[in-house]
Amino acid sequence: MILVLFDLDGTLVHTGGAGSRSMDRVFQERFGIRDASRHVQPDGKTDLQILRELYLRLVGNEDVERILPELGERYLYHLPEEVKRSVEMGTYRLLPGVRETLVWLRSLEDVVLGLATGNLEEGARIKLEPADLWKYFQGGGFGSDSEDRVQLLWAAVRKLSPEKEPDEVWIVGDTPRDIWAARRAGYRVAAVASGRYSMDTLSRFQPDLLLPTLESFQEIFSQRTVTA
Ligand SMILES: [Mg+2]
Numbered sequence: 491m492i493l494v495l496f497d498l499d500g501t502l503v504h505t506g507g508a509g510s511r512s513m514d515r516v517f518q519e520r521f522g523i524r525d526a527s528r529h530v531q532p533d534g535k536t537d538l539q540i541l542r543e544l545y546l547r548l549v550g551n552e553d554v555e556r557i558l559p560e561l562g563e564r565y566l567y568h569l570p571e572e573v574k575r576s577v578e579m580g581t582y583r584l585l586p587g588v589r590e591t592l593v594w595l596r597s598l599e600d601v602v603l604g605l606a607t608g609n610l611e612e613g614a615r616i617k618l619e620p621a622d623l624w625k626y627f628q629g630g631g632f633g634s635d636s637e638d639r640v641q642l643l644w645a646a647v648r649k650l651s652p653e654k655e656p657d658e659v660w661i662v663g664d665t666p667r668d669i670w671a672a673r674r675a676g677y678r679v680a681a682v683a684s685g686r687y688s689m690d691t692l693s694r695f696q697p698d699l700l701l702p703t704l705e706s707f708q709e710i711f712s713q714r715t716v717t718a
Contacts, residue, residue, distance in 0.1 A: 492715060493651045494595055495606035495630060497663035498614055500685025502588050505617050506581025508572035513544065515568045516561055523548050533686055534667025536608030536633035536642065538562055562610060569616050577620050584621040585684045587705030592626040594708050604650045605630030606643050606661055639671035669695040680711065
């Protein structure tokens with residue numbers, strides 16, 4: 491039995507900047523600050539971690555704990571419209587090999603499929619809706635479980651398959667942070683260069699598997715793990 495946990499942005503889909511635009515709208519409406527998201531490098535960070543960094547950098551350090559839930563709520567309020575905008579502009583993309591990989595994994599009896607993403611759970615649903623991917627997952631760890639990526643991996647395993655040995659858990663992600671967090675959490679990791687990071691860059695963080703896209707996932711992953 492293995493548990494496979496997928497990151498979302500840059501691993502399953504590109505949402506064409508819908509998340510960043512939603513955060514921009516939060517800071518514009520609440521504080522009159524334009525283009526806020528330019529001030530943070532979001533890759534591999536959780537939603538609340540990004541909102542916290544933006545607030546501390548652009549607004550101040552008082553009341554961050556009090557205001558953070560409100561910022562998260564407003565982000566989720568704007569997100570559906572921004573995802574829709576990306577779909578209409580053609581910048582929302584299902585990444586190569588994703589659906590085939592998920593269909594294949596779901597067909598295996600000894601695999602449990604989940605998400606491990608920094609998105610708030612509701613945000614993950616909204617982002618996966620246009621590609622109809624939510625149905626493949628039995629749950630997961632989200633940015634709403636913890637701002638800390640290692641903690642949300644642990645949360646995913648606790649919820650989906652608490653009896654798993656660490657080497658039966660695989661993380662699939664597109665950033666050095668996914669690799670780092672998987673290592674810290676004690677799990678295996680497959681890095682895929684479908685996001686902003688190249689094969690070369692990702693290889694420096696020494697993932698267990700390294701793929702250009704998920705198109706080669708079935709072939710490579712089955713050699714390593716699945717005997718079926
Ligand atoms: Mg990602």
